[in-house]
Structures are given as structure tokens and as C-alpha cells.
Amino acid sequence: MKKLAVAAVLSVSVAAPSVADETANLVLNGETQITVRADAPAHVDGLSEIISGWVFRSDETQALQMDDFDNPGMIFVDEARDTWNEASGEAGESCASCHGEPESMAGVRPVYPKWNEEAGEVRTLAMQINDCRETRMEAEPWGYTSGAMANMEALISSVSRGMTINVAIDGPVAATYAAGEELYYTRTGQLELSCASCHEQNYGNYIRADHLSQGHINGFPVYRLKNAKLNTVHARFKGCVRDTRAETFSPGSPEFVALELYVASRGNGLSVEGPSVRN
Amino acid sequence: MAENVKPRVRVPGTASAGEVITIKTLISHTMESGQRKDDDGNTIPRSIINRFVVDFNGENVIDVQLEPAISTNPFFEFQATVPESGTFNFTWYDDDGSVYTEAKDITVS
Numbered sequence: 509m510k511k512l513a514v515a516a517v518l519s520v521s522v523a524a525p526s527v528a529d530e531t532a533n534l535v536l537n538g539e540t541q542i543t544v545r546a547d548a549p550a551h552v553d554g555l556s557e558i559i560s561g562w563v564f565r566s567d568e569t570q571a572l573q574m575d576d577f578d579n580p581g582m583i584f585v586d587e588a589r590d591t592w593n594e595a596s597g598e599a600g601e602s603c604a605s606c607h608g609e610p611e612s613m614a615g616v617r618p619v620y621p622k623w624n625e626e627a628g629e630v631r632t633l634a635m636q637i638n639d640c641r642e643t644r645m646e647a648e649p650w651g652y653t654s655g656a657m658a659n660m661e662a663l664i665s666s667v668s669r670g671m672t673i674n675v676a677i678d679g680p681v682a683a684t685y686a687a688g689e690e691l692y693y694t695r696t697g698q699l700e701l702s703c704a705s706c707h708e709q710n711y712g713n714y715i716r717a718d719h720l721s722q723g724h725i726n727g728f729p730v731y732r733l734k735n736a737k738l739n740t741v742h743a744r745f746k747g748c749v750r751d752t753r754a755e756t757f758s759p760g761s762p763e764f765v766a767l768e769l770y771v772a773s774r775g776n777g778l779s780v781e782g783p784s785v786r787n
Numbered sequence: 788m789a790e791n792v793k794p795r796v797r798v799p800g801t802a803s804a805g806e807v808i809t810i811k812t813l814i815s816h817t818m819e820s821g822q823r824k825d826d827d828g829n830t831i832p833r834s835i836i837n838r839f840v841v842d843f844n845g846e847n848v849i850d851v852q853l854e855p856a857i858s859t860n861p862f863f864e865f866q867a868t869v870p871e872s873g874t875f876n877f878t879w880y881d882d883d884g885s886v887y888t889e890a891k892d893i894t895v896s
Binding site: 577578580583586587590736 | 797811815858
């Protein structure tokens, strides 16, 4: 038998700051086109162009997201696929019993958070998932930023990748939108910084070794090289507020739900990317 | 026992003779180093994938010993020039005695 030639490389992930390629375009698995730059929606006064957080990452981090095999976030999507099919709770139901394949969730992620008419409230994806667990499955709710929740959000996002974010901001959600906008522009903490101080006025600049993005959430949940797991939107908000040296709101609080709706709507026009890869 | 362990491999289904192909493998695994302590101060026992082996048509081509410092979900990527059609067999050995396997056929024309 002829010899088979092999060269082996052990890949170890290190988050090294290196300059991002800001002209790069994102295509997933050689087929799914992702919109990483778009005209800012009319309701966002402070930006003319909206840019995905992916653009601001280093070449190596960008590459990890281009192929599902390389994207460590997809490992958690696989775990959620198993969970999707497992019965849980008193009613003996699984997500699959009512929703069929996870692919039936295509189109859900781009419009969340959204108004739930029956409940008369704005619901994030996490709230909706827990509502199904509690009221329909009679199961324990998952922790708002728990691994199980992040994984399920990643699965539901993954089947909408490439679809355009289109979060409603008027009608019954108008008050929530206004509350979120208010929070976004309010300076907090000993450093007296607002979200806008960093993500609107200084995106593209470096803050220590970190390349500041516009802080969109189209890529959530995100796999971070820093902690080798999926991170939820509210956990990220908490980290950013804490960095201003302020007391933060809790994940799942009305304040963070409002902020999520507002921040999501700033990304109207970008594609769903989650689970994305960040440092 | 380690939970949610799932091996995955990607091998092109076909290649031309002499072509350099890229093979990617990943096994989801916590790779608990044995160095960490839990909240009560007790050492969390080591639980890692300690060996990864690839054979092609029965002949060994890669045999790697893994150590506790290797991060979660070990990912191996390597290139190969495949001389003939055949089967790649991938095997991962777990500290707990579990053995995980995958096989992929490739047609060389």
C-alpha cells in the first residue's frame, strides 16, 4: 500500500488582539449570505450605517464563524437539538411534540423581542421558551442566562441565520421601546458612561485591547473564546453595565427586556448570525 | 461519566489522486483537568480524552496522546494525500474507559 502523507496541527484557541479586516464579507458554509453592513434604520439618529460585531473581530475569530464545523457555538446547538426532542415536565411533552422540527422556528428569531397579545406583554425569546416550559410542559423554567437556555436560543437562532432582523418598535411595544432607548442613552456608574458613549460614539476605536463594535445583538447567543461557552444577551448587558462601575439590572428584569428590544431594533437590517463567535 | 460527548469528523467524499485534502475532527468534551476545585474546595477529578487515533484502511496514520492542559472540545485538523479509495477510522479514548468511534469513506479517482 502506498503511504498516506499526513501533517497534523493541533489547534488551540487564543484570543490575541490583531487588526480586523473591516471590509470582509460573511458567508456561512460557503452558501448563507450574511448582511454585516446596512443603512441604519430611520429611528436610529446616532448612526448612518449599522455594522455587525463580526466585522470588528480579528481574522482568526472571523474565520471561526464562517464554517459550522469550526464554530464552537454549533456544539451547543447540537446539544439543544437533543433537548428539543426530550420530554420534560409533568405534561410529558417535548418541544418537538408541539413544534415538530427545530427548523419550524425559522423566522422567529428576527422579530424578537415582540408583543404577545394574549399575555399582554413584551416577550424575549427566553421568556417565550420558559412560558412554553412552564405553562405547556409543566416543567421547571430554565435560568434566564443558564446554559440550557443559551443552547436553546442558539438552536432557534441558527435556523434563522441569514434572515433580516425586523423588530417592531411601535404599537403596543412603543412604551417598552421608549424605556429601552432612555436606558441606552443614560450615563451610569462611576465612569458615567452610557451604551452610546462606547457603542455609538466610539465604535471602531480600541478600549484597552478590545476593538469596540456597535454593540448589536444579531449574533446572540455568542460563543466567546474568553469563557468557551455561549453567552446570552442579558449576561452581556450585565457585563457592559458593570464595566461602567454601576450596579446592574438583573437578567430578565423589565429594564433589560426593554433595553433588549431597543438594542435589537437598532440592528434592523442586519442578518441573524447566532450563534456567532467573539473574543 | 462525561456528558454530551459527541465526535464529529469532516472528510471529503471524493478526491483526485495526489490531491491534498483537509480532514477536521472535533469531539465535544469538558476535558476536566483534575487541577480545579469545586465550591467546597474539593478537587474535581480529572476526566479527559487521553488518546486520539486515526487509521486509514487498517494502517495507523495518527496517534496522539492528549494531556490535561488541552482545552475543552479538542479539535484536530490535518491534511492528507490519500493514495487510494478507502475508509478513515477515528477513535477517541476517554479516561472513564469509554471509546468513541467514527468512520468515513473516501473515493479516490
